[in-house]
Amino acid sequence: MGLASREIEAAGISTICLSMIPELTAATGAPRVAAIEYPFSRSMGMVGDAAGQAAVLRAVLDALATAGSYGSVIELPFQWPEPRRKAMGALPQPPITVLCKRKPWLYFKLLSGEIPLPKQTGATR
Amino acid sequence: MLISGIALVDSFKFLDFAARKLMKAWSDREPRRPPVWTPLKRPLAQSRIALISSAGIARNDQPPFDQDGERRNPWWGDPSHRVLPRGTTERDVRLYHMHVETRYGEQDLDCVLPLRRLEEAQQAGVIGSVAPSHYSFMGYLLDAGPFLTKTVPQIVARMKSEEVDAAVLVPA
Numbered sequence: 697m698g699l700a701s702r703e704i705e706a707a708g709i710s711t712i713c714l715s716m717i718p719e720l721t722a723a724t725g726a727p728r729v730a731a732i733e734y735p736f737s738r739s740m741g742m743v744g745d746a747a748g749q750a751a752v753l754r755a756v757l758d759a760l761a762t763a764g765s766y767g768s769v770i771e772l773p774f775q776w777p778e779p780r781r782k783a784m785g786a787l788p789q790p791p792i793t794v795l796c797k798r799k800p801w802l803y804f805k806l807l808s809g810e811i812p813l814p815k816q817t818g819a820t821r
Numbered sequence: 822m823l824i825s826g827i828a829l830v831d832s833f834k835f836l837d838f839a840a841r842k843l844m845k846a847w848s849d850r851e852p853r854r855p856p857v858w859t860p861l862k863r864p865l866a867q868s869r870i871a872l873i874s875s876a877g878i879a880r881n882d883q884p885p886f887d888q889d890g891e892r893r894n895p896w897w898g899d900p901s902h903r904v905l906p907r908g909t910t911e912r913d914v915r916l917y918h919m920h921v922e923t924r925y926g927e928q929d930l931d932c933v934l935p936l937r938r939l940e941e942a943q944q945a946g947v948i949g950s951v952a953p954s955h956y957s958f959m960g961y962l963l964d965a966g967p968f969l970t971k972t973v974p975q976i977v978a979r980m981k982s983e984e985v986d987a988a989v990l991v992p993a
Contacts, residue, residue, distance in 0.1 A: 697875055697990050699965055700958075700973050705857045707977045710987040717992075719832040720844050725854035731830040737922040739992050743929040746938070753938045753989075757947060760987055761865040766856035771829045784835050790919040790961065791895035796839075803839065807846050811896055811963045 698724030712760040735783040868986035871952035875960030876993035877917035886917035900968035
């Protein structure tokens with residue numbers, strides 16, 4: 697997200713990244729970050745909560761208009777209305793998680809950023 | 822690197838232990854990059870805005886994102902994108918990101934791609950106009966190379982042709 701925003705910004709279009717992981721997004725060098733403490737899968741708000749989603753969008757647009765310099769991180773004042781466990785729910789197990797559970801040493805490769813090239817993993821693409 | 826400016830928002834609150842470790846390790850490893858900055862060319866109330874979602878949203882009349890490719894090679898993510906015309910709703914799409922709960926966005930697309938909320942912002946005079954096209958890609962890309970060198974330039978070219986002033990990137 698942050699790296700994409702840099703490319704877009706460099707091409708002459710202003711950007712703002714809403715982020716639930718603002719430390720990572722800011723670390724990639726995103727020009728403007730709007731930080732929000734919301735769960736994954738629902739970054740704008742709860743299903744059907746038009747007023748809540750509108751408030752988040754307005755805050756993001758405000759941050760876009762007022763962020764004055766590169767690397768601005770604007771913290772949005774919203775609190776998710778559900779407890780953490782309930783908000784997280786049962787997230788799906790993506791293929792990389794399943795693989796790392798089967799071969800735990802691969803998690804450490806992931807941690808160190810050693811991403812195997814397609815040939816090494818025997819992938820078809 | 823702890824970004825000292827982030828005081829209130831816990832970047833890792835909704836992550837489990839393993840994912841939290843990963844995100845912290847990845848944040849620490851990011852190199853310092855040179856600044857890029859394009860000031861907003863006109864006031865927000867006159868600006869044309871496009872949305873970009875990482876939820877892997879594809880319209881039902883478009884090819885789906887390649888989930889099988891990621892199943893075959895869990896280190897790989899589909900680096901392509903889909904163009905979502907203004908007016909797209911949850912009735913028109915499916916979400917393909919395999920790392921998030923897709924049913925919320927399929928019930929109410931504005932949870933991850935606030936197109937209706939953006940229309941309201943235009944009606945209220947907060948923004949100038951809603952762009953004709955919006956965009957989505959798959960948020961899981963360990964190797965962002967092909968996405969950054971091929972996909973993002975296509976998105977940029979289309980945004981330029983539609984005279985977009987600013988892009989709001991919405992994570993999933």
